[in-house]
Amino acid sequence: xxxxxxxxxxxxxxxPLVKQDFAVFNPATEQxxxxxxxxxxxxxxxxxxxxxxxxxxxxxTSVEERISLLESLLKQYxxxxxxxxxxxxLEMGAPIDFSTKAQAYAGKGxxxxxxxxxxxxxxxxxxxxxxxxxxxxGVCGFITPWNWPINQIxxxxxxxxxxxxxxxxxxxxxxxxxxxxFSQMIHDAGYPAGVYNMVNGDGMGVGSAISAHxxxxxxxxxxxTRAGIAIAKSAANTVKRVVQELGGKSxxxxxxxxxxxxxxxxxxxxxxxxxxxxCNAPTRMLIPANKYEQAVIxxxxxxxxxxxxxxxxxxxxxxxxxxxxxxxxxxxxxxxxIDEGATLLAGGVGKPEGFETGYFVKPTIFSNVTNDMxxxxxxxxxxxxxxxxxxDEDEVISIANDTPYGLAAFIQSESPERAEKVARKIRAGxxxxxxxxxxxxxxxxxxxxxxxxxxxxxxxxEDFLEIKSISS
Numbered sequence: 401x402x403x404x405x406x407x408x409x410x411x412x413x414x415x416p417l418v419k420q421d422f423a424v425f426n427p428a429t430e431q432x433x434x435x436x437x438x439x440x441x442x443x444x445x446x447x448x449x450x451x452x453x454x455x456x457x458x459x460x461t462s463v464e465e466r467i468s469l470l471e472s473l474l475k476q477y478x479x480x481x482x483x484x485x486x487x488x489x490l491e492m493g494a495p496i497d498f499s500t501k502a503q504a505y506a507g508k509g510x511x512x513x514x515x516x517x518x519x520x521x522x523x524x525x526x527x528x529x530x531x532x533x534x535x536x537x538g539v540c541g542f543i544t545p546w547n548w549p550i551n552q553i554x555x556x557x558x559x560x561x562x563x564x565x566x567x568x569x570x571x572x573x574x575x576x577x578x579x580x581x582f583s584q585m586i587h588d589a590g591y592p593a594g595v596y597n598m599v600n601g602d603g604m605g606v607g608s609a610i611s612a613h614x615x616x617x618x619x620x621x622x623x624x625t626r627a628g629i630a631i632a633k634s635a636a637n638t639v640k641r642v643v644q645e646l647g648g649k650s651x652x653x654x655x656x657x658x659x660x661x662x663x664x665x666x667x668x669x670x671x672x673x674x675x676x677x678x679c680n681a682p683t684r685m686l687i688p689a690n691k692y693e694q695a696v697i698x699x700x701x702x703x704x705x706x707x708x709x710x711x712x713x714x715x716x717x718x719x720x721x722x723x724x725x726x727x728x729x730x731x732x733x734x735x736x737x738i739d740e741g742a743t744l745l746a747g748g749v750g751k752p753e754g755f756e757t758g759y760f761v762k763p764t765i766f767s768n769v770t771n772d773m774x775x776x777x778x779x780x781x782x783x784x785x786x787x788x789x790x791x792d793e794d795e796v797i798s799i800a801n802d803t804p805y806g807l808a809a810f811i812q813s814e815s816p817e818r819a820e821k822v823a824r825k826i827r828a829g830x831x832x833x834x835x836x837x838x839x840x841x842x843x844x845x846x847x848x849x850x851x852x853x854x855x856x857x858x859x860x861x862e863d864f865l866e867i868k869s870i871s872s
Contacts, residue, residue: 402434404576407443407600408583410450411593417442422573422600427493427720428711428758436576439601441609444568447597448615451539451566454594459536459564463518466562469591470515473561476585477508484550484581491575492546493719493759494674495711502674506551506840507582510856513840514558517858521562529872534865536564537641538617541610543603543631545623546575546722547677547781552622552645553582555844555855557596563864568597568616570606574723603627611635611642618643620863622679624779625804625849643853643863645679645845647779648807651800652682653822655793655813660691663812664698666835668785670810672706672763675718676783679850680808680830684776686796689789696745696767699787703746706763706783708755720759721782727759730782734764737775742766742786771799779805797825806847808832829854 405421406413416437424434477484485504489496494503524533540560544552553571560567571579583598599606607627611619611634618641621631625646635642652667654660667685676683687695709717721727734749747764761782769776769786776786790796800809808830813819816833823831829846830838838844843859845851853863 401432402577404434404580404600405437407437407439407447408587408596408598409443409447410597411587416440417446424491424574424576425723426490427722430724430757430759433490434577436573436600438573439570439599439606441605443599443601444606444609444613447568447599448539448613450594450597451568452615454592455536455538455566458566458592458595459538461564463523466564467515467518469589470511470518470558470562473585473589473591474508474511474515476589477511480581480585481508484578487577487581488549488575489711491577492549492722493711495709495713495715495717495719497714497716498674499711503548504550506548507554509840510551510554511558513857514562514860516841517559517861518562521858521861531870531872533868533870535868537864537866538565539615540565540567540864541613541616541619542567542569543607543610543619543621543623544569544571544579546572547674547679549575549578550582553579555860556620557582559860560864561591561595563861565864566595568599568610570599570601570610573600573602576600607631608634612637614638616640618863620853621645628851641863643855644851645853645855646807646849646851647805648679648681648846648850649684649777649779649803649805650680650682650808650810650828651684651686651826652810653686653796653800653812654688654695655796655811655818655822656688656691657814657818658812659814660687660694661698664695665702667810667812668699668702668706668765671785672718672783675721675761677722677781679779682808682810683780683785684771685785685787686790686799687787689791692787692789696787699765699767699785700745703763703765708752708760708763718763718783721761722759724759726781727761730761730780730784733775733778733780733782734784737766737769737773737784737786740773740775741768742773742775743768745787747783771802777803793822797822801827804849807850808846
C-alpha cells in the first residue's frame with residue numbers, strides 16, 4: 401500500500417498541517433491501495449501564497465521559456481506513460497487497454513495541444529491607437545473529477561502553464577494516484593517553485609477553500625452541476641472568474657435515413673464506454689417510431705456483446721464503477737427506471753455473474769422510455785442507456801433539447817447536410833455527426849446547466865487570459 405499523504409507545495413513534497421488520513425480503494429478488488437491526507441484551508445493558504453509569489457515572475461516569462469518548459473513536461477509524461485495508465489486503471493477501474501489507449505492518451509493530447517497552440521497564439525495586436533494585450537489571469541484553482549482523471553487535470557494545467565498562470569490543483573480524493581504522478585512530472589520538468597501546487601482533499605475542506613480564496617483569480621471546476629452551483633456561489637464573494645464543465649444527458653439522434661442496426665450498435669458501445677462514467681456519454685437514444693422495434697432488437701443483441709471484466713486484464717471490456725457510493729447511486733437509478741414502468745431490455749439491478757467482489761454493474765438498457773422519466777432526465781453516470789421513440793424531425797429536436805443539460809449531442813444520418821441542419825437546432829456545445837472524433841484542438845464545454853466557458857486547444861487559452869488595452 402502506498403503512502404501518498406504529502407502535498408506538493410512551493411516545489412517540495414510537504415506534510416499536511418493537520419493529519420487527516422483517507423483510504424484509497426481499488427474499485428475492482430475493494431482493497432485499500434493507498435493512503436492520502438485530506439487537506440485543510442491552512443494547506444490551501446500555503447499553496448496559494450506560493451502560487452501568488454511565483455506568479456510575480458512566471459507571469460512575465462517569454463513564450464519561448466514556456467514552450468521549453470512544456471516540451472520538458474511532455475517528455476516527462478511520455479517517459480512515465482505506462483505508469484500513468486496503470487495508476488488510472490488502479491484508482492478508478494478503467495480496463496488497462498482503455499486506460500492506455502484513451503485515459504492516459506488524453507493527458508498526452510492536452511499537453512501537445514497546449515504546446516502547439518502556444519507556438520502560434522497571438523497574445524497582442526494593434527486596434528486603432530491601442531495595443532490589445534492578453535495577459536495571464538493570475539493564480540488559478542483547479543478542482544477535478546475521478547472519471548477521466550488525467551484528462552481533466554491536463555486540460556486545465558497545460559493551458560494555464562502555457563499562458564503564464566500559477567495554480568493550485570485539488571484532484572479527486574477518490575482517484576489521486578494519477579495526480580501524484582503528474583505532480584512529480586511537473587517537478588522533474590523543471591517548473592519554478594510555486595508555479596504548480598497540489599493539495600489533496602474533499603470538497604468541503606479544500607474545494608470550498610479554493611473557491612472562496614481571496615487570492616485566487618479564477619476557478620476551473622469539472623464535476624456535478626450541484627457542486628458547480630455551490631462553487632459559483634462561493635466564488636461570487638470575491639468576483640473571481642469561474643469556468644465549469646458540469647453534467648450531461650446527451651442525446652444520440654438517429655435520423656430516419658440512417659442505418660438503424662449500425663447506428664444502434666455504435667450508440668450502445670459508445671454509451672457503455674468507460675462504464676458510462678463520461679459526462680458527454682450518449683445516454684438517450686432517440687429513434688424514429690417506425691423503426692423503433694428494429695432498434696430495440698439491435699440494442700438487445702449489442703448489449704449481450706458488452707463484456708464486463710477485470711481492469712487488470714487486457715481486452716475490450718468495461719470495468720467497475722469507481723466506488724461503493726457511486727455503485728449504490730447507479731443501482732438506485734436502475735431501480736427507479738423499473739419502478740417508472742420502463743421496459744428492462746438488458747441488465748438490471750445487482751452485479752454481473754462472477755463479479756461478487758468489486759463495484760461491477762450490469763450493462764443496462766431501457767426501452768419504452770418517455771423523456772419525462774427520471775432515467776431520461778437525470779445523469780446516471782453508469783452504463784445505462786434509455787431508448788426513446790419520436791415521430792418526426794421537429795419532435796426529435798424538441799426531445800433532444802428537453803433537458804436541463806446541453807453538453808453534447810450525437811447525430812446519425814446518411815445525409816451530412818441534413819445532420820448539420822439538425823445540429824444547428826440542438827442546444828449543446830458539442831455535436832458529433834456519424835461518429836466523428838472530438839479532437840483536442842476543438843472546444844469542449846456546454847450550454848445551460850452543463851456549464852460555461854470552454855476547454856481544449858486555443859479556446860481553452862482564453863479562460864486563463866485577461867484583456868488589457870494600452871492606448872497611445
